[in-house]
Amino acid sequence: MTQTQTKGLSLTSSVVVVNALGMKPEGAAATSEGICAMCALHIGVGDLQAPTPFGQNFTDDLSLAARGSPCVCGYCATLSTVDGLRASGFGVFSKSGVLPFRKWQDIANALLNPPEPPFVMTYATANSQHMGWRAPVSESRNSFMVRVGLRDLLVRREMLERAVDACELLGNLPGVRPKAVNPARRTLPNPFVSMSSDLKEPSHGRLHPGLFSDEARNEWTDTHEGALALLRRLSLGESWALRFVLTPGAGAN
Ligand SMILES: [Zn+2]
Incomplete structure (x- = not known):
C-alpha cells in the first residue's frame, strides 16, 4: 500500500506554527491527494504542496512522519525556507499567535502558563535547526511537550x-x-x-x-x-x- 492510499492528519505542528507566525503555505496546487512526507498532513486536491526537497541521504529521514511520500505540504515548504527556519527556532505557537521563548523570563512564564492548546513549543540548540515540522503538538496545558534541539521533552506542570x-x-x-x-x-x-x-x-x-x-x-x-x-x-x-x-x-x- 502506498502512502497516498490512506488519509493524512488534519492538524500537524507545521500548520500550528505557520498559522501562528502569520505566514502562508507555499507551493503549487495538488492535482491528486497525498500525504506530507514531513508532517503527515493530508494534502487534498487543490491544496498547496511541493515535491520532497530532500534525497535518499537526507539526514533527518528518521524524523519524517510519512517516509516514502513524494510530496510535502505547503506548510512544511514554508518552514523549510530560510525565513521559515529562522522564525520557528524559538517560540510557543498557538491560535493566539507566538509567545516569545528565548529570554529566560519568557521561557519560565510560558512553561508555567502555556496558551490554550493545541500549541507547539520549540527551543533550538543549533543555528538553522529544523524545529517546527517535527515538534509534537501539545493538547494539554497540564502535561505538554517541548522540542529542545533534537529531543522531545515532557513537562508536567x-x-x-x-x-x-x-x-x-x-x-x-x-x-x-x-x-x-x-x-x-x-x-x-x-x-x-x-x-x-x-x-x-x-x-x-x-x-x-x-x-x-x-x-x-x-x-x-x-x-x-x-x-x-x-x-x-x-x-x-x-x-x-x-x-x-x-x-x-x-x-x-
Ligand atoms: Zn507538512
Whole structure:
C-alpha cells in the first residue's frame, strides 16, 4: 500500500506554527491527494504542496512522519525556507499567535502558563535547526511537550511547580547552600551541580554531593526525603524547565 492510499492528519505542528507566525503555505496546487512526507498532513486536491526537497541521504529521514511520500505540504515548504527556519527556532505557537521563548523570563512564564492548546513549543540548540515540522503538538496545558534541539521533552506542570519548592528545601541545607551567592545569577536555591539551558552539559541535573554529607544529614527529615524522591522522578523536560523557572531574572541565553 502506498502512502497516498490512506488519509493524512488534519492538524500537524507545521500548520500550528505557520498559522501562528502569520505566514502562508507555499507551493503549487495538488492535482491528486497525498500525504506530507514531513508532517503527515493530508494534502487534498487543490491544496498547496511541493515535491520532497530532500534525497535518499537526507539526514533527518528518521524524523519524517510519512517516509516514502513524494510530496510535502505547503506548510512544511514554508518552514523549510530560510525565513521559515529562522522564525520557528524559538517560540510557543498557538491560535493566539507566538509567545516569545528565548529570554529566560519568557521561557519560565510560558512553561508555567502555556496558551490554550493545541500549541507547539520549540527551543533550538543549533543555528538553522529544523524545529517546527517535527515538534509534537501539545493538547494539554497540564502535561505538554517541548522540542529542545533534537529531543522531545515532557513537562508536567504540577511536577514542575512542586519541584521548585523541593529545590528550595534541599538547596538551603547546610553543605548544599552556596557560601557566596553571585547576585548576577540570581538562581533560586536548588540541590543541583549544574543546570543546562541547552542540555549540552553532561552534569545537567546531577545532585549536589553535599546533599549526602553529615552536615546536611543532621537536618534531614521525612520532608527532605519526599523532596528528594520528587526530584528523582522528574522528567528530563522538567529538570530542563527548572533551569528557567529557578532563574527568572536572567536575560537572554
Ligand atoms: Zn507538512
